[in-house]
Amino acid sequence: MSLTITNLTKTYGTGANTGARPALDRVSLALQPAIYGLFGRNGAGKSTLMSLIANRLLPTSGTVMLDGTNVRDNEAAQGRIYLANETRPFLWPVRLGAIFRREERYYGGFDHGFAARMLAAFGIEPGKAYGNLSLGQRHIVQLVAALCVPVDVLLLDEPVLGLDAANRELFYRFLLETYASRPRVIVVSTHLIDEIAHVIERAIILDHGRVADEFAAESVGSRATVLVGDSNAVGYFVDEAGLSVIARESMGKLSGITVHGAIAADDLPEGIVASGLGLQDYVIRSTGGAADGASETESASSSRGAANGTVNKTTNATARDAACDVAAATDEKE
Amino acid sequence: MHFDDSSGEPLFRQVANQLGEAIVAGTYREGDQVPSTTEISTAYRINPATVLKGMNLLVEQGLLEKRRGLGMFVTMGAQRRAKDARREAFLAESVPRFIDEAKRLGIAADELAAIITKGYRS
Numbered sequence: 001m002s003l004t005i006t007n008l009t010k011t012y013g014t015g016a017n018t019g020a021r022p023a024l025d026r027v028s029l030a031l032q033p034a035i036y037g038l039f040g041r042n043g044a045g046k047s048t049l050m051s052l053i054a055n056r057l058l059p060t061s062g063t064v065m066l067d068g069t070n071v072r073d074n075e076a077a078q079g080r081i082y083l084a085n086e087t088r089p090f091l092w093p094v095r096l097g098a099i100f101r102r103e104e105r106y107y108g109g110f111d112h113g114f115a116a117r118m119l120a121a122f123g124i125e126p127g128k129a130y131g132n133l134s135l136g137q138r139h140i141v142q143l144v145a146a147l148c149v150p151v152d153v154l155l156l157d158e159p160v161l162g163l164d165a166a167n168r169e170l171f172y173r174f175l176l177e178t179y180a181s182r183p184r185v186i187v188v189s190t191h192l193i194d195e196i197a198h199v200i201e202r203a204i205i206l207d208h209g210r211v212a213d214e215f216a217a218e219s220v221g222s223r224a225t226v227l228v229g230d231s232n233a234v235g236y237f238v239d240e241a242g243l244s245v246i247a248r249e250s251m252g253k254l255s256g257i258t259v260h261g262a263i264a265a266d267d268l269p270e271g272i273v274a275s276g277l278g279l280q281d282y283v284i285r286s287t288g289g290a291a292d293g294a295s296e297t298e299s300a301s302s303s304r305g306a307a308n309g310t311v312n313k314t315t316n317a318t319a320r321d322a323a324c325d326v327a328a329a330t331d332e333k334e
Numbered sequence: 335m336h337f338d339d340s341s342g343e344p345l346f347r348q349v350a351n352q353l354g355e356a357i358v359a360g361t362y363r364e365g366d367q368v369p370s371t372t373e374i375s376t377a378y379r380i381n382p383a384t385v386l387k388g389m390n391l392l393v394e395q396g397l398l399e400k401r402r403g404l405g406m407f408v409t410m411g412a413q414r415r416a417k418d419a420r421r422e423a424f425l426a427e428s429v430p431r432f433i434d435e436a437k438r439l440g441i442a443a444d445e446l447a448a449i450i451t452k453g454y455r456s
Contacts, residue, residue, distance in 0.1 A: 035381060172379045180372040180382050198337065198345060198380045218345055218384055278339045 001067060001152050003031040003053070003185050008062035010048050022060065023048045025209035031153075031185045035175070037196055037217065038189040039283045040206035046189040047085065049206070050155040054083035066153065079107060084146035085157035092131030096141060099130060100148065109150035111178075118144045118174055122167060136162050143171060147178045153185045160190055168192070172199050193280035203279060207287045221276035222262035224285065229272035231255035237269055247285040258285050335378055345380065349388030350395075357397055357408055358416045366408045368398065395419060 010024040024045040038046050051057040053064050055071060055078050064071045071077040090099045096119070104110035119126050122140050130138060139162050146154060160168045176199060179186060187204075190196055197217060205212040215223055224246055227234050234255045238245060243259040250256065263274050277285065335352045337345060356362050371389060375382040389406055392398040397412040409415075436446050 034383070169379065173376045176376045176379065176382065177372070180375060194339075197339065198378075198384070201381045201383045217381070218387075221342060221344065276342055 001033060001185070003029075003153055004063075004065045005029045005031070005049075005053070006063050006065070008049070008052060008064060009060045010045075010052060010057060011060045022209050024052065024059075026062065027206075027209070027211055029204065029211065029214060031187070033183040033185055034201040035179055035199060036185070036187045037193070037200035037203045037279075038187050038206065039191075039193055039203060039287075040212075041287050044206040044287065045209040046206055047157055048209075050083055050085065050157050050187065050189065053153065054078070054081050054155055056083065056087075080151050081153040081155070082107065082146055082149050082151040083155040083157065084142050084159065085155075086161075090130045090138075090141070090145075093129055095129050096124075096126050099141070100145060103145050103149050107149040107151060111148040111150075114174075114178065115144050115148045118147070121170055121174075136164070136167070139163065140167065140171075147174060150182075151184065154187070156186070156188045158189055158191070160192060160195070168195060172196065175199065193283055194278065197279040203283075205283055205286055212286050217279060220279045220282055224258050224260055224277050224282055225263045225274050226256050226258045226277060227263070227268075227272050227274050228254065228256045233269065234272055237272060241267070335374075337378070337380070346384050346387035346391065349374070349380065349385055350391040353388065353392055354395075354397060354416050354420075357412050358420065360413065362408050364408050364410050364412055367404070368406050368408060370405055 006028050008024055008027045009022050011020055011022040013020055023043075027045070027049060038049070040046050048057065052059050053071065055073065058072065066077045066080060069077055071081065094102075100110055100112065100115055104112075116126060119141075122137070122144075124133065124137050124140060130141060133141065143156070143159055146156060146159075160171060163171060172195070175186070175188075188196065188200065197220075200217045202215065203217045203220070204214045213223065227238065231250055231253055234257050237243075238257050238259060243257075243263075244261075245257060245259055247258040248255065249258075258277070262276070265274070268274055335349075337348050343351075353362075353368060362368050368389075369377075371382050371385045374380065374385045389398060393400060393406075395415070396409055397416055398406045399409045401407055433446075
């Protein structure tokens with residue numbers, strides 16, 4: 001089973017708005033059964049991508065193929081795809097059992113035993129009507145339904161938003177359990193990156209509607225290297241070795257330059273220390289959060305009204321503040 | 335088990351090391367069945383592919399064996415082998431790193447030797 005996305009582009013608005021920047025810009029991905037993390041800043045195109053796969057939106061151009069057939073307006077293919085996001089409301093007066101049976105009819109199956117076990121673990125009474133649950137509980141019911149339908153492609157758009165820490169942990173356990181019992185394409189978008197770093201098998205990073213990187217999550221430590229040392233020495237080494245810069249930070253005479261790829265310890269000059277990055281730090285740096293250099297800082301600098309020349313002239317203070325903005329934005333999400 | 339992202343050690347190696355450690359400590363004895371990939375995966379919220387990669391490393395090292403349809407078991411002689419492997423890794427990797435660091439800090443060989451001897455006595 002495979003989901004193949006080719007040159008998928010979505011531009012919102014038409015007419016006067018033509019020439020607008022696409023929300024999704026020629027995205028190509030080949031997804032196999034695995035748990036994927038979909039990361040990127042607010043507005044990077046994560047929800048747009050999921051909605052296009054699930055036929056909730058129509059692409060401006062490009063295709064999504066499930067096992068060789070186009071999923072666009074294709075009911076048979078869409079019956080194998082499930083998108084859980086905030087805009088999937090169930091009817092309020094309906095009891096949970098009836099909601100699950102409705103999903104069962106549409107998707108041709110439902111794991112009622114697993115649903116009952118999850119509801120019990122989350123402390124939700126199965127006999128209740130959907131509308132009598134709290135906001136967080138309603139959200140959990142949506143996730144329970146998503147994990148119990150026998151689809152081949154499961155798209156979870158910010159599934160842990162609004163869940164407390166203990167419930168998030170429970171959710172990750174159930175996600176792994178259902179994946180192990182039936183491997184399928186599962187895509188999870190989230191801003192709580194560190195929490196899910198071990199849960200996912202592969203990571204997709206979107207930046208301004210484009211795929212910035214797609215890799216085995218486990219190998220994140222070798223995707224990039226942070227070189228720290230005397231500013232001149234680090235800068236000289238990076239230029240000499242022709243390394244591709246992702247981000248630069250500096251504090252007085254010390255510089256930290258993040259570059260693509262791993263660097264063998266033997267290749268390092270004396271006085272420069274190299275280290276890898278965790279998934280969250282890598283995502284932040286490769287989406288222009290804490291840096292200038294190769295990635296764009298447009299959103300960071302324009303939001304601060306500090307568009308003073310080229311990206312390379314972005315002051316270090318700005319770069320650090322931008323990092324704080326990212327952290328703050330992540331906190332708001334929680 | 336405890337997993338540390340900042341250690342720079344790939345997660346599947348950490349899984350293997352910790353299971354290996356449990357074998358050295360005798361928590362899992364020779365012939366014992368170890369938890370399944372799914373059990374470890376859900377308990378520690380680690381992707382099953384990563385857990386499997388760690389388990390396969392232990393199979394390669396001869397510490398675990400797959401029994402078809404049953405699961406993974408600790409091999410005969412696993413404890414001895416695991417201990418030997420750790421001893422080798424300590425002498426080949428940890429000790430040279432330790433000496434390099436001492437050199438960098440200007441600690442003389444006899445000074446270091448004296449500290450080591452003292453450490454052994456306490």
